[in-house]
Amino acid sequence: MLRIFSDELLNPKNFVVTLELVPGRESFGRTTDTLIGIAKDAFADGRISAVSITDNPGGNPSLSPDVLGYEIFKHGLDVIVHFTCRDMNRVGMESRALQLARMGMKNILALTGDYNGKGFGGQGAPVFDLDSVLLNSMFKTLSEKLVASGDPEEFFTGCAVSPFKTKEAECHAQYKKLDKKIVAGASFVITQLGYDVKKFRELMQYHMVKNPDIPVMASVYLLSPRSARAMNKGRVPGAYVSDDLFNKVISEWKDARQGLKAAIERAAKLGVILKGLGYRGIHIGGIHRSFKTVGAILDRMEEIENNWQDYLNEFETKDSSACYMVDKKTESVEKRSVMESLKEKLTDHYPYRILNQAHGFFFDKNAMLAPVYKKIANFFERNNKAWLLKRCLEDPLKVLFLSCQSCGDCGIQHLAFQCPESGCPKHTRNGPCGGSRDGYCEVYPDRLCIWVRAYERMKYTNVLPGFLKDLVPPRLWELNKTSSWINFHLGKDHQK
Ligand code: SF4
Numbered sequence: 001m002l003r004i005f006s007d008e009l010l011n012p013k014n015f016v017v018t019l020e021l022v023p024g025r026e027s028f029g030r031t032t033d034t035l036i037g038i039a040k041d042a043f044a045d046g047r048i049s050a051v052s053i054t055d056n057p058g059g060n061p062s063l064s065p066d067v068l069g070y071e072i073f074k075h076g077l078d079v080i081v082h083f084t085c086r087d088m089n090r091v092g093m094e095s096r097a098l099q100l101a102r103m104g105m106k107n108i109l110a111l112t113g114d115y116n117g118k119g120f121g122g123q124g125a126p127v128f129d130l131d132s133v134l135l136n137s138m139f140k141t142l143s144e145k146l147v148a149s150g151d152p153e154e155f156f157t158g159c160a161v162s163p164f165k166t167k168e169a170e171c172h173a174q175y176k177k178l179d180k181k182i183v184a185g186a187s188f189v190i191t192q193l194g195y196d197v198k199k200f201r202e203l204m205q206y207h208m209v210k211n212p213d214i215p216v217m218a219s220v221y222l223l224s225p226r227s228a229r230a231m232n233k234g235r236v237p238g239a240y241v242s243d244d245l246f247n248k249v250i251s252e253w254k255d256a257r258q259g260l261k262a263a264i265e266r267a268a269k270l271g272v273i274l275k276g277l278g279y280r281g282i283h284i285g286g287i288h289r290s291f292k293t294v295g296a297i298l299d300r301m302e303e304i305e306n307n308w309q310d311y312l313n314e315f316e317t318k319d320s321s322a323c324y325m326v327d328k329k330t331e332s333v334e335k336r337s338v339m340e341s342l343k344e345k346l347t348d349h350y351p352y353r354i355l356n357q358a359h360g361f362f363f364d365k366n367a368m369l370a371p372v373y374k375k376i377a378n379f380f381e382r383n384n385k386a387w388l389l390k391r392c393l394e395d396p397l398k399v400l401f402l403s404c405q406s407c408g409d410c411g412i413q414h415l416a417f418q419c420p421e422s423g424c425p426k427h428t429r430n431g432p433c434g435g436s437r438d439g440y441c442e443v444y445p446d447r448l449c450i451w452v453r454a455y456e457r458m459k460y461t462n463v464l465p466g467f468l469k470d471l472v473p474p475r476l477w478e479l480n481k482t483s484s485w486i487n488f489h490l491g492k493d494h495q496k
Contacts, residue, residue: 005050005078005107006156009188009215009280016049016217016281018080019294023053023063032063034289036071041291043077047298052080052109052283058236059086059117059124066096070103080158081105084113085426089129090138090474097142101151108157109190110135110181112426112433114237115443126425132159133180133430134474140185159186161216162434163203164194164240168323169455170436175206175325176468177431182211183471189216190283192434193231193239197273197315202324204278215280220270222263222286222293225253237435237442242317264293268300269311275301276308344456352457355401355417363413363488370489377489390483398484408479409493414472416454423450429472 008014019042024031042048051072053065069079081100088096100106112132116124130138136157143154159181165171178189191203200218207216221227223241228249231241241249253259271282287294304311336344364370380386390406398404398419402412405421411429412419420429425443432451435442439452451468458467473494479487487493 003049003078005080006187008049009217012215012280014280015275016215017047017298018217018281018283019048019051019287020219020283020285021051021053021068022057022288023065023068025060025062027063032068035068036075038287038291038294039072039077040075042294043075045291045295048077048294049281050078050080050107052107053082055082055084055111055113056087056117057114059114061117061119066100066103066105069105073103073105078107079105080107080109082109082111083135084111085128085130085132085135086113086116087124087127089127093130093135094138094142097139097155101142101146101155106153106155108139108155110139110157110159110186112428114435115425128426128428129477130474131426131428131430132433133177133184133471136181136184136186137471143185156187157185158188158190160190160192160238160434161203162192162194162238163199164192164196164238165436166322167439167452168325169452169459170432170439170449171323171325172455173432173451173468174434175203178207179210180430180468180471182214187214188280189214191216191218193219193221193236193285195241195245195270195315196317196322197277197312198317198324200274200279201277206325208278217281217283218274218279220267220274220282220284220297222267222284222297223249224263224286225250225259227286234437234445237433237437244318260293264296264300266314267297268304269308270315271297271301272305272308273311273315275305348453348457349460351401352417352461355412356461359413359417362485374489377486380483381486381490386483386486389486394483394485406481406484407475408482408484408487409476410484410488411472411475411494414470415450416457416467418450418454420450427475429475431468 005018009016019038021035021038023035026032039051042051053069055065056062065081069081073079083096085093100108110132112128116126118124136159139155139157147154159178161178162174165174189207204216207214228241228246230236231239232243232246252262267284274282284294284297361367362373380389395404395406402417402419403422404419407421414429415423420427425441426433432449433442436449436452437445439448441447441449455467458464476494479493484493488495
């Protein structure tokens with residue numbers, strides 16, 4: 001191995017460059033040969049610290065990053081394996097992690113993952129047994145076990161963050177979740193894709209106060225008309241290309257050669273800006289044909305590095321409605337119409353207050369009546385009558401107010417009294433995925449993201465300090481279809 005990614009990234013003197021490769025739906029063939037060729041050229045060039053390989057991007061089947069990564073790894077180039085929560089439950093994930101450890105591939109980018117696309121016979125079943133916070137935690141725990149059993153190295157696990165959000169709630173949620181991922185074990189961060197320099201600056205300002213020792217890399221993408229269109233239309237979850245930028249890319253590519261030249265120039269300018277802003281490296285994506293383009297970006301970066309401040313205005317967004325957390329002037333620009341406010345009160349604020357009070361009364365272990373509830377729960381359990389309470393009282397109430405899915409390990413209190421099983425298609429309990437757009441869900445674009453609603457509910461009730469505060473453990477599947485009320489009072493659920 002010529003270069004070791006973790007060593008390079010953790011040395012603050014370095015500016016690290018990694019390259020993202022996207023495998024195709026084939027085991028042999030042109031795409032795979034091209035990727036191997038790019039990786040070999042990257043190795044020969046010597047400026048790339050590692051390649052990162054995506055895990056069924058867009059939720060569609062593709063050659064496993066583990067096997068393609070291993071082939072590249074054997075050629076001598078370090079590899080970052082993308083590891084998502086979409087396709088496997090925690091048993092499969094742990095087994096895959098052990099396999100990667102055995103293969104010596106310990107650099108992991110732990111992600112929730114895009115929602116499911118189509119495989120053999122149609123759309124795949126979404127698993128999302130863990131979320132990205134818990135995945136980081138799983139790798140941390142596994143590392144300790146592996147080292148104790150004689151494995152010489154730990155996993156080097158990283159996470160993603162998407163600063164390119166427009167709504168106040170989304171911005172807060174992304175940053176809060178980033179903090180949780182770091183507490184859970186993430187050792188490095190890679191941003192999602194975007195071109196707003198103010199957002200890049202905001203992330204650094206936030207992060208350097210909270211976690212200055214954790215290096216952050218930024219994504220830089222070689223924009224083609226196709227990728228720019230997909231990102232502009234919201235078809236690449238978490239990536240953001242404004243209308244202005246999209247139109248510019250389309251006009252640049254009227255002549256393909258000029259288009260490529262402009263794309264390289266844009267990537268190089270953004271790269272030097274990011275270096276100037278204090279990012280510890282860049283993660284280059286959008287390279288599908290040859291390494292030559294990457295070489296051209298890096299050469300150009302060397303030429304213009306000292307002038308990075310001259311290019312800042314080229315990456316200023318004109319979206320005046322976007323929220324910037326560090327800019328107090330823009331914090332409260334989200335105006336609502338009378339109808340929207342009324343709807344919000346009826347569907348969010350009032351139900352939240354009622355549920356909050358009911359929860360405090362019935363489900364607080366320090367409450368005066370808690371010992372009584374425990375006795376009642378014990379009575380039902382001992383007499384095998386828990387089902388009676390569940391069917392006659394718990395299910396009707398919880399289905400009516402929460403569209404409860406009867407998971408038996410209730411997590412509504414972490415989500416401002418919304419059900420993570422019915423409300424979020426990825427069942428997130430530790431914060432939103434990176435896929436929301438203007439506050440709406442990646443999977444169901446007509447629904448507000450459940451975390452945006454949670455934020456608004458808590459803001460309205462002045463309890464925001466509690467938003468995304470706790471690290472919520474994995475759901476206990478052994479409690480599925482049992483009474484969550486009894487499980488809570490008998491200390492069987494995740495709150496024990
Ligand atoms: S509800 Fe929010 S967190 Fe859940 S999938 Fe949709 S965007 Fe992601």
